[in-house]
Amino acid sequence: MCGIVGLFLKDPALEPELGRLTAGMLATMSDRGPDSAGFAVYAAGQPGQTKLTVRSTSPLAAEELSVAVEAAFSGVQTVLHDTHVVISIPDQEIEALIKWLEREVPEAEIVGRGTRMEIFKEVGLPSSVAQRFGLATMSGTHAIGHTRMATESAVTTDGAHPYSTGTDQCLVHNGSLSNHNNLRRELKREGLHFETENDTEVAAGYLTWRMREGLSLGDALKVGLDDLDGFYTFVVGTENGFGVLRDGIACKPAVMAETDQYVAFGSEYRVLATLPGIEHARVWEPEPATVYFWER
Amino acid sequence: MPEVDLGVTPLRELNAALHRLTPETNERHWVIDHPAGRHAIAAGLNVPVTIEINGPVGYYCAGMNKYATVLINGSAGVGVAENMMSGFVHVTGDASQSAGATGRGGLLRIDGNASSRCGISMKGIDIVVKGSVGHMSAFMAQAGNLVVFGDAGDSLGDSIYEARLFVRGSVKSLGADCVEKEMRDEHKRAIHQVLTQAGFDGEVDPSEFKRYGSARRLYHFHVDHAEEY
Numbered sequence: 001m002c003g004i005v006g007l008f009l010k011d012p013a014l015e016p017e018l019g020r021l022t023a024g025m026l027a028t029m030s031d032r033g034p035d036s037a038g039f040a041v042y043a044a045g046q047p048g049q050t051k052l053t054v055r056s057t058s059p060l061a062a063e064e065l066s067v068a069v070e071a072a073f074s075g076v077q078t079v080l081h082d083t084h085v086v087i088s089i090p091d092q093e094i095e096a097l098i099k100w101l102e103r104e105v106p107e108a109e110i111v112g113r114g115t116r117m118e119i120f121k122e123v124g125l126p127s128s129v130a131q132r133f134g135l136a137t138m139s140g141t142h143a144i145g146h147t148r149m150a151t152e153s154a155v156t157t158d159g160a161h162p163y164s165t166g167t168d169q170c171l172v173h174n175g176s177l178s179n180h181n182n183l184r185r186e187l188k189r190e191g192l193h194f195e196t197e198n199d200t201e202v203a204a205g206y207l208t209w210r211m212r213e214g215l216s217l218g219d220a221l222k223v224g225l226d227d228l229d230g231f232y233t234f235v236v237g238t239e240n241g242f243g244v245l246r247d248g249i250a251c252k253p254a255v256m257a258e259t260d261q262y263v264a265f266g267s268e269y270r271v272l273a274t275l276p277g278i279e280h281a282r283v284w285e286p287e288p289a290t291v292y293f294w295e296r
Numbered sequence: 297m298p299e300v301d302l303g304v305t306p307l308r309e310l311n312a313a314l315h316r317l318t319p320e321t322n323e324r325h326w327v328i329d330h331p332a333g334r335h336a337i338a339a340g341l342n343v344p345v346t347i348e349i350n351g352p353v354g355y356y357c358a359g360m361n362k363y364a365t366v367l368i369n370g371s372a373g374v375g376v377a378e379n380m381m382s383g384f385v386h387v388t389g390d391a392s393q394s395a396g397a398t399g400r401g402g403l404l405r406i407d408g409n410a411s412s413r414c415g416i417s418m419k420g421i422d423i424v425v426k427g428s429v430g431h432m433s434a435f436m437a438q439a440g441n442l443v444v445f446g447d448a449g450d451s452l453g454d455s456i457y458e459a460r461l462f463v464r465g466s467v468k469s470l471g472a473d474c475v476e477k478e479m480r481d482e483h484k485r486a487i488h489q490v491l492t493q494a495g496f497d498g499e500v501d502p503s504e505f506k507r508y509g510s511a512r513r514l515y516h517f518h519v520d521h522a523e524e525y
Contacts, residue, residue, distance in 0.1 A: 250412055251412075253373075253392070269352050270332060273332040273333050273352070285393075
């Protein structure tokens with residue numbers, strides 16, 4: 001089943017509320033996905049600095065990682081969120097940091113990279129996952145979240161969404177892809193690396209590859225309609241934008257709402273029911289095989 | 297007149313109370329507030345009462361309805377009035393996919409648009425949509441009338457049996473074995489009757505609709521197709 005939520009703010013006055021609203025939406029989607037949850041928040045960024053979200057094996061290990069990385073690199077800042085550490089580092093040192101992480105803490109996983117994007121995901125009920133990471137206190141311009149009911153692969157943190165598709169880009173998915181094994185083999189030949197047997201990671205890898213070959217995210221999603229076989233509703237986040245795509249059959253649910261203050265996505269209307277001004281929002285279902293995209 | 301606030305009363309409590317009603321009940325008109333998209337509100341009714349719901353409902357609202365009138369002042373999620381047996385369900389907003397799915401009788405009226413698969417496998421229900429219907433509507437429809445004031449999406453009436461489909465606007469494409477058919481007087485009378493029941497008496501001219509139905513080419517195995525399997 002799985003649940004997706006997304007909130008893209010147009011009104012800067014709501015930015016301090018982003019985390020609180022997203023946490024509420026995510027908790028509502030527990031019914032559709034009690035196995036694991038994750039979310040990407042587009043928070044404030046600094047020019048010349050890259051943020052790396054690194055997932056460690058435990059809160060204690062995350063704390064040790066944070067101390068070690070601050071000792072090894074001058075000019076880094078770390079923020080701890082339970083098992084995750086968000087490391088801010090000058091752009092020119094990012095490759096050295098990645099090599100250092102691979103060598104010194106091979107068990108740690110880089111889950112996201114970008115100027116603004118931070119990604120958090122763990123196994124457990126969505127409300128407790130959101131609480132562990134302190135989602136309700138986060139602010140930003142947009143966020144996408146996912147609650148997972150595992151079908152294609154095991155209940156692990158690696159199998160939790162969102163998946164990063166590139167710098168400041170990520171993807172969440174409701175549905176199941178039928179041709180992910182074949183596509184994974186083809187993408188591996190193109191040099192892509194996969195951590196899991198998960199179908200969504202393949203969709204994320206596919207978009208990464210298409211964009212590497214020069215397509216825009218919108219065009220990559222469009223050609224994906226031919227190459228990705230299966231049922232899906234995708235919600236994608238970029239540094240300044242937020243997009244939605246449903247497959248041509250569109251049996252996976254999707255409801256959207258738009259007001260002067262925000263664009264919101266939910267797998268069900270219940271997700272949107274508590275948003276401010278929802279009673280006057282334009283509420284609609286996105287059309288199948290149609291790319292929707294908002295930017296600010 | 298019982299009034300139930302779903303922001304306070306648990307949904308299961310409401311549905312249990314509705315299921316306890318007998319045909320002789322004096323509580324014949326219920327008002328439900330703050331549905332907030334909750335699922336299966338007023339599903340499984342079995343008595344001739346009226347339920348008025350103020351706000352948007354979630355999945356399967358008024359599913360399996362028998363005898364009751366359910367008025368939804370708002371939009372409805374997936375499968376509103378699915379498998380309805382009799383009675384009347386009226387949605388003043390839009391309906392999500394599979395509205396009136398597998399319905400065997402009664403009348404479903406949707407004032408806004410209905411999403412994909414409206415009337416999928418309908419088996420005798422009448423459905424009136426003031427707006428448009430999405431793709432794969434009336435898929436494998438078996439009996440009943442689907443009347444659409446607006447347009448129909450892709451593959452209308454795919455693999456249809458004997459349901460009658462009436463569309464006033466455009467049809468994006470017809471599904472397998474669904475064809476446009478001649479509008480005879482009996483069909484205009486059928487539209488008139490359904491519209492009158494739905495509360496549109498005299499508002500719409502039945503002759504503005506086109507009729508679609510089964511070409512009946514899929515009813516029997518055709519030996520020429522043997523090698524296609």
